[in-house]
Amino acid sequence: MIETFTVFEGARRLATGPLAEVALAVKRADGTHAPIMIFNDRTGRPVDLDLRETGAAVASRLHVEAPPAPEPATVEPRGRGRPRLGVVAREVTLLPRHWEWLNAQPGGASVALRKLVDEARRTSGDKDRAREARDAAYHFMSAMAGNFPHFEEASRALFADDLRRFAELIADWPADIRDHAIGLAYRDRSP
Structure with a gap:
């Protein structure tokens, strides 16, 4: 895309x-x-x-234009993991009971965490997209319409997911700003 x-x-x-x-x-x-x-x-x-x-x-x-090339990495002995798959090692802080559960899972902690993340992404995808759309609309509105009438009320309606009220409150804003804010807020859903 x-x-x-x-x-x-x-x-x-x-x-x-x-x-x-x-x-x-x-x-x-x-x-x-x-x-x-x-x-x-x-x-x-x-x-x-x-x-x-x-x-x-x-x-x-x-x-x-491409992003600048990363600095050449020093050659280190190849460790565990799957670098060809794009696996990146980072630190995760959990309570001991969490580590115990993860380590008891088939494949160990890393496999269990990847499965948990993939499942969460599948089940919360629509909510995440709606949140991202609201955030995008709010960032745009803050920059372009922060001093417009009903900005605060429209922001509250946006974050309350009351898109009908949101559209009513910004109806008198300049057409292009209003339409773009609505387009960002509704992104993958209809008003």
Whole structure:
């Protein structure tokens, strides 16, 4: 799934799409007097971009830019685990009774923990997606509508999962901001 971004010029939505497309929309809008803000649609958080280059240079950089390469790791003797599967060793702090139960499970503590995490992800997937959608809407609203009428009440309705009340409270906000907040809040469900 391609990560999307949305750019606003003041209260007007300019574009939504991959970062390179949104950056080019900002370059085309250059010279306007309204503030420009770019948001990550998954998180609802603002994104800062360096757009001082030409439009072609910005687009080229954003299309091919990869995260910096990690520092070369020192060669250490190969230990236990399954590095080819992406297994990462980290510390977990549990009570002794938890360790006793985990160690008694077939495959040991690591296998039992992976199974527990996978099961929790399966059973709480819808709740997690709804929470992420609410959080994204709230982050966006805080940046764009924190001073708007009914912001506090709308935030409470959003976190109470009262999406009908939420939509009523923001009905008078500028259309693009209102529609984007609702779109983020409802993301995978209908109002």
